[in-house]
Amino acid sequence: MRIKFPVVAFFLEITIIILFGIFVKYDISDRGRNFPKESWLYPLFQDVHVMIFVGFGFLMTFLKKYGFSSVGINLLIAALGLQWGILLQGFWHMKYNEIHIGIESMITADFSVATVLISFGAVLGKTSPVQVLIMTILEITVFACNEHLVVNVLEVSILSDCWWYFPCYNNLKKNIFTGTLFLWLFWPSFNSAIAAAGEAQERAIMNTYFSLAACTMTVFASSILIEQKGKLDMVHIQNATLAGGVAVGSCADLNILPFGAMLIGSIAGIISVLGFKYLTPLFASKLNIQDTCGIHNLHGIPGILGGIASIIAAALQVNNNLSPGMQAAALACSITIALIGGAITGLILRLPFLGQPSDQNCYDDTVYWEVRLNYTGDSTELQNLQKAYSRGNIPSNR
Amino acid sequence: MRIKFPVVAFFLEITIIILFGIFVKYDISDRGRNFPKESWLYPLFQDVHVMIFVGFGFLMTFLKKYGFSSVGINLLIAALGLQWGILLQGFWHMKYNEIHIGIESMITADFSVATVLISFGAVLGKTSPVQVLIMTILEITVFACNEHLVVNVLEVSILSDCWWYFPCYNNLKKNIFTGTLFLWLFWPSFNSAIAAAGEAQERAIMNTYFSLAACTMTVFASSILIEQKGKLDMVHIQNATLAGGVAVGSCADLNILPFGAMLIGSIAGIISVLGFKYLTPLFASKLNIQDTCGIHNLHGIPGILGGIASIIAAALQVNNNLSPGMQAAALACSITIALIGGAITGLILRLPFLGQPSDQNCYDDTVYWEVRLNYTGDSTELQNLQKAYSRGNIPSNR
Amino acid sequence: MRIKFPVVAFFLEITIIILFGIFVKYDISDRGRNFPKESWLYPLFQDVHVMIFVGFGFLMTFLKKYGFSSVGINLLIAALGLQWGILLQGFWHMKYNEIHIGIESMITADFSVATVLISFGAVLGKTSPVQVLIMTILEITVFACNEHLVVNVLEVSILSDCWWYFPCYNNLKKNIFTGTLFLWLFWPSFNSAIAAAGEAQERAIMNTYFSLAACTMTVFASSILIEQKGKLDMVHIQNATLAGGVAVGSCADLNILPFGAMLIGSIAGIISVLGFKYLTPLFASKLNIQDTCGIHNLHGIPGILGGIASIIAAALQVNNNLSPGMQAAALACSITIALIGGAITGLILRLPFLGQPSDQNCYDDTVYWEVRLNYTGDSTELQNLQKAYSRGNIPSNR
DSSP: OTTHHHHHHHHHHHHHHHHHHHHEEEOOTTTTOSSOHHHHHHHHHHHHHHIIIIIHHHHTTTSTTOHHHHHHHHHHHHHHHHHHHHHHHHHHTOBTTBEEEOHHHHHHHHHHHHHHHHHHHHHTTSOOHHHHHHHHHHHHHHHHHHOOOTTGGGGGTTOOOSOOOOOOOOSOGGGTTHHHHHHHHHHHHHHHTTSOTTHHHHHHHHHHHHHHHHHHHHHHHHHHHHSTTOOEEHHHHHHGGGHHHHHHGGGTTSSOHHHHHHHHHHHHHHHHHHIIIIIHHHIIIIIOOOOTTOHIIIIIHHHHHHHHHHHHHHHTTSSTTOOHHHHHHHHHHHHHHHHHHHHHHHHHHTOGGGOOOOGGGTTOGGGTEEOBOOOOOOHHHHHHHHHHHHTTOOOBOO | OTTHHHHHHHHHHHHHHHHHHHHEEEOOTTTTOSSOHHHHHHHHHHHHHHIIIIIHHHHTTTSTTOHHHHHHHHHHHHHHHHHHHHHHHHHHTOBTTBEEEOHHHHHHHHHHHHHHHHHHHHHTTSOOHHHHHHHHHHHHHHHHHHOOOTTGGGGGTTOOOSOOOOOOOOSOGGGTTHHHHHHHHHHHHHHHTTSOTTHHHHHHHHHHHHHHHHHHHHHHHHHHHHSTTOOEEHHHHHHGGGHHHHHHGGGTTSSOHHHHHHHHHHHHHHHHHHIIIIIHHHHHHHSOOOOTTOHIIIIIHHHHHHHHHHHHHHHTTSSTTOOHHHHHHHHHHHHHHHHHHHHHHHHHHTOGGGOOOOGGGTTOGGGTEEOBOOOOOOHHHHHHHHHHHHTTOOOBOO | OTTHHHHHHHHHHHHHHHHHHHHEEEOOTTTTOSSOHHHHHHHHHHHHHHIIIIIHHHHTTTSTTOHHHHHHHHHHHHHHHHHHHHHHHHHHTOBTTBEEEOHHHHHHHHHHHHHHHHHHHHHTTSOOHHHHHHHHHHHHHHHHHHOOOTTGGGGGTTOOOSOOOOOOOOSOGGGTTHHHHHHHHHHHHHHHTTSOTTHHHHHHHHHHHHHHHHHHHHHHHHHHHHSTTOOEEHHHHHHGGGHHHHHHGGGTTSSOHHHHHHHHHHHHHHHHHHIIIIIHHHIIIIIOOOOTTOHIIIIIHHHHHHHHHHHHHHHTTSSTTOOHHHHHHHHHHHHHHHHHHHHHHHHHHTOGGGOOOOGGGTTOGGGTEEOBOOOOOOHHHHHHHHHHHHTTOOOBOO
16 A cells, blocks of 8 residues: 555656646636626536535545545545546547636536546445545546436446445434535535526526425435334435435426426435335345445436436427437436446456455555544643654554 | 324425426526526525525534434425425415516525524424424414514424423534534625625625624623633524624615624624523523523524614614614514414424424434444444344344 | 633724724725626635635644634634724725725635634644734734735744644544535635636636645645555645645636646645654754644645745746746745744733633633533433523533
8 A cells, every 4th residue: 555555646646737738728718708607607616516525525424433534535536536537528629639628627527526426435445545546537537438427326336345334323423414415405506517507507406406305305204104113214314315416417407397306306215215225235135236325226226217207308398409219318328338337447446456455444444544542631641742753653543 | 203204294295296386487587688697696595505404404413312303304394494485485476376486586495494493493302303394384384474584583482391401512512613603604695695686785795794703702702701710601602603693684784884783793792692691591490481592592682683773773864765663563573473473383383193202202313213323343243234134124223 | 811801802892893983884886887796706705704714613623622612713713803804904905094895805804814713723722712812913913914825824833832732633533624625625716716807717716726636646645655554644634635725826826727736736735744744743842833733834835835836937927927036025025024923923922911821721622611511311410400500500511
């Protein structure tokens, strides 16, 4: 680790800086307009940015001994992913061998990072930092080829090695919803940020808002209904409440009317709860697929539901320019690329020199982090620590 | 609970979807404008949205064993309340039997949710999820009739059954201010979001900002002055620092000048601290009114102070079109509706089949939540858990 | 404390309200424009505001027994500092003896607060609330004379009295990155909020974004490389990942191209990690300078690096109107004023009647905060508490 990770990280960063130096320029097409694009796109970008770093980061902090890694590795993935995403997407839209970037590029770069973070949820606690760097590069490359977010999360099922892990909810009860709240709040921005400005964007905001609200209602109701003791399961509330945002994604900007969005959200909430209850144990016991965060239930199935909803919406002619056949083809294409891309990524990540952690080292911060001594405030101890530190001996709590 | 809650929740959601299907359409009055409304209203909406879900949610997480419920039920109230609020407010402004909604509707829906959440603070830990659903429906209906936020929080005094509860601040010391900070930060957006665009809106932003700053200074000073040992009381800092935002609310958009706003905020801070120190124990011991979060001190009294300030502002002719008599009438009307609405809500919530928790079950997450076993990382335990889980036996820590 | 702090705080607040009453008016220069300034400046302001209150506040919560003070005193500094900052900056730009304020004034006021909060990081746990009030007034006065943010943080080295303190990272592992994330996310807003609208502003956003991303990569790589065990040090990840935002600050709006920003960020990340590893112990052991949060490594050295980068950028003629000599003079001027201002502030804060805490009282919340009893939910205990409370005896856990 001590040599391998720095070598890979520095190599990637130097490569990226050189490629940026050769290709990337500021986009100046929007200059001089009365109502500049950045003035209204930048707040949307910031909402998406908060989702990526705070929302996804904290959604994965439920593992008692893996909090540092969840938030810290999330930051590492995002930092690498957004640079690589800018480059990859830029290569597809080059003009005169130059990549012109603006706020819109930053939004789409954050989108490609989201893909990787969703996958990271499935392998959380079971991957080394080097594997994470490789995974980021590979998945963003696949994503740039597909550019469909809907079902990309299917891709990660294959690569788990550790035993399936029972999520351990710890004493920090009040914090496990932090990530959920920030995702819930800003999902309307996420679904509308790349919609066409004006009417379509406003519809995307409202449809997502209503889909999430309806989804939350059905999740609370079905979580209590399904539990033997009639209690709320916090895994459902933490995750399935967001399924409405995923499911409405592919038709958020269409003219599906608020009640259509609420129907989609309601159904997504119910099937997501059912997935957590019945599908996750089945995957773990029958197929030996371990999905730490249950991303199949939050992103996979609701994503497919969204694809089906957009086919129905096209068939009902809610907007003029949509063909149900094209929607179905897009869905099929996304699933295919996700499965193939996921299989290849999984195979590459299993390469032995990438430092896959052994079973005992899974879900443990202390494998990768220097966790400091828990000093309690005694002043003798303080002076001893100071002496130790000034001699260069940094104490640790291991 | 297992049957009652899902039945009520599904019934409400299905009813709402049907009503949305019949009445609700997108607002298209703003289309084609050069500088579309959503581009500047949407960031304001998002600030209000963060207040509702993160601010109010975390303001109530100080109960050691009630963190899940505080944030989780907060989410449930908001999800139901915003849908119901859209409908109720829409019925008052229907055109040709259609409700046209846009970003502005979402802002006012969030406002009506705020009313319920403030009340929820008073009964926190003492209500069942079914009671919460009924409370949301009733209070938003009352709010839609009044549409004044100022003193609506008076309404909840009547309905408490449990013994008054001494707030137990737990070891998570550093987190109890999270809710406070997010409310403090975005209160300028809250007070300005429904002000007239332009000058009035900018005044509302600035007045609220200065009122909060001055309030914070006097809260720190009077909290130390009032404590026997000359220390800061964290209950004061957590709550009373926000009284400046409440008090300036009713005249935030008026031409009261920054120093006027600071005067209002300074006074609000002092009386809110005095309320927490002297009024809350009095209410608990003499009137048997239990106010878990001390909302009388944060919202009630500062709200009335704000009403009085707006009467004075009208008398001083800060804006041309204001009459002191009308302001006084609005204040009186709000208090009356709040008291009557609160009494009725309280009586309905006491109906026995709504599942009011018994005294022993108050302030306890485990009554409504499936709290998971605290797994410590041992790999044998992990495999046992996996086996138990794949057999369908989900272990709990009770 | 019980008398001294309230007297100083009330005196300052009353003085400020009087000065506001005499001088401060709303800015009306922007009225009637088609695309009003507040509509796009206000979201930028809110991002900066979140950084000040949430970002800085939580960045300092790593001290196990000092969480209340970190967030609470942060709020106090900000509330006083923004009012004083508005006045001081206003006095420099008065028209007809009136200070005209708008959203821009609020942004620059938040900037001056940031200066104080950075310094506060160096003396965290070692200052009394009265010292903090005086420090806020003095530093904002110095800042208003200099108005350069780059290296102001050098100023605080001189004033520490307690023994150097080894940061004690506590069990709340997953929270120590909260402050980091909110600063990381909104630093592009910080660096762009006072840039010229349009092209320069958009460059400032993008350059900061890329500098932070590249910096994060090199911090992860060099943190692992430098640790004997090849692990990540959470102090590095928490702090040094932000050095890219500091370093690119002084040339963020220049035409340095994304790869230039990434070069600056990469170097800043590496030298910041080196500073935490080698400079902080050296300062503590040789110079007896105790820097609780390591602000020299996060703000000091990266700030100077940024100054040097802007001299190079001017020499390379990235923008027409820059002179390397002027940039160098600005850097030298800032360092000089910072050192002199810091020395004077340090000397004043050492005045005995300001209540400097003794060595034993450093880093301890209970010296200034009334920390409440940790109630565990037993109902007899609850009733006893209620009785004690209604008799006016509020129990504490000391």
